[in-house]
Amino acid sequence: MRIAIVTESFLPNLNGVTTSVCRVLECLRDGGHDVVVIAPRPAPTSWAGFPVHSVASVPVRQFPVGLPTGDVETLLARFDPDVVHVASPFVLGAGALGAAARLGIPSVAVYQTDMPSYLGQHCPRALGRGATTAAWRWVRRVHELADLTLAPSSAALAELEAHxxxxxxxWARGVDAVTFHPGWRTDAGTRALRRTLAPQDEVLxxxxxxxxxxxxxxRLAGLAGLPGxxxxxxxxxxxxxDDAAxxxxxxxxxxxxxxxxxxxLARAYxxxxxxxxTGTRETFGQTLQEAAATGLPVVAPARGGPLDLVDHSRTGLLYEPDDPGALREAVAHLAGDRGKREAMGDAGRRRVEGRSWATLTGELLGHYTAVLGARTAVA
Structure with missing residues (x-):
């Protein structure tokens, strides 16, 4: 299959969008597919053996935002893909979905970033509410251009449908259970790091x-003074x-x-x-899966993506983020019970072992095929 992936974030910037795009590219390479990547500048010229075309960008809070120039449509027309995959569309991705529609190319949009909430958080209260409302109007307009929108969690799916x-x-996310695994605990580098971080055998x-x-x-300030x-x-x-201060x-x-x-990173986990x-605006929560793969109990807010990722009292604890003492209580409970930590960590590892990126990319290819089939049926 010929696939064009247009992403709002890519290397060298590391975040959930970049990680998922890179893992999908590796699996598509292993499956023998033909792929081109379009990403904001700066970006490498290739990844996983596929060409990467970088487009002009502007920095926003240390993050390069790609500009939806005419280059995107030109690149898509030249490559002539079977499907356009747009990762976390908002600016560059919006332009790509519009270009795909004009060119008659089926498209799949992957919703991954709760941009309306982020914009609302960074604006004063009244202005923030207006920004959130306007952002949802824009998100709806963008995603209406796509043949299919994929959401990573039940909470994100419900929010999209509500708007x-x-x-x-x-469509969830895979986890690299080979890179992230409990065996790292016996690694010499991990043990040296732990001795440095916990010289008195503190609970980390x-x-x-x-x-x-x-x-x-x-929210972590609520953990101050917890003994050990x-x-x-x-x-x-x-x-x-600011966080450190x-x-x-x-x-x-x-x-x-x-x-x-x-x-x-595996040693640090x-x-x-x-x-x-601590975040309550996560559409998924990739680091929660990586922690679980490492055999760690996970403590997370009972809101958004973590609701799908943490089996409360079995693989970790979900806390009420609006209760000022809930996070402290959850951490104190686990800090004082090593046996419970280990049991939850073991259960978490077993829960994610089957969520490989190969499996999730297979599901993604199924969504591509469904979109192509729907277009063919209409034609």
Missing amino acids: GIPRTRA VGYVGRLAPEKELH VRVVLVGDGPSRA LLGAAGLDVVLLGRREGDD AALDVFVH
Whole structure:
């Protein structure tokens, strides 16, 4: 199959959109498909053996936003794909969906970023409500151009349907259970890292991901003063300094490890005892799956994507984010019970072992085929 993937985010920027696109590309390569990638500049010239065409972009909060220039339509017309896959469309992706419609090419849009909530959060209260409403109007207009919109969780699917987005289906995310696995705990590098982070054998409670306002890391301040607990943040982003200052002022014993990739990221997960997430606007939550694959119990808000990923009291704990003491109570419960942590971690690992990217890419190809079949039937 000939597939054009247009993505709002790509390497060298690391986030959930980039990760999912890269894993899908690797699986499409292994399946012998012909793919071209269109992404914001800067970007590598190729990935997984496929050409990457970068288009002009502008920086917004340290993030390159691709511009929907005429180059996108030219590239699509030249490649003449069977289907256009648009990852997290908003600006560049909106232009790509419009171009696909004009060229008569079937398209699949993958909803992954709750942009309306993000925009609302970054604006003053009254203006934020208006921005959220306007953003949903734009999201609906964009996704109406797609033959099919795929949502990563039941919560995201329900939200899309509530806002009038047509032709939606569920498509989750895979996890690399080979790279992320409990065996890393016996690795010499992991053990050395743990000795540094927990010299008094503290319980290490960690977050992995982008350090940005929408991740709501201020909630971690509620863990200050928990005996025998140390908090570790893995990642980077525009609010790194602000988060460090706020959590430090709250008296939280926190360590910032910065951005890590590959084996170093796997070691960082494996050095932890409990994985914690704080954001309430997640459409999925890829790091929750990676933590589970590593054998960690996961503590996350009972809202959005985590509702599908955490089996409460079996693979981790879901807490009420509007209750100021709920996160502290959940972490304290696990910090004081090593046996429960291990049992939940084992259950979490078993739950995600079958969610390989190869399996999920097979499902994605099924959605491509369905879109192509629908177009053929109409013709």
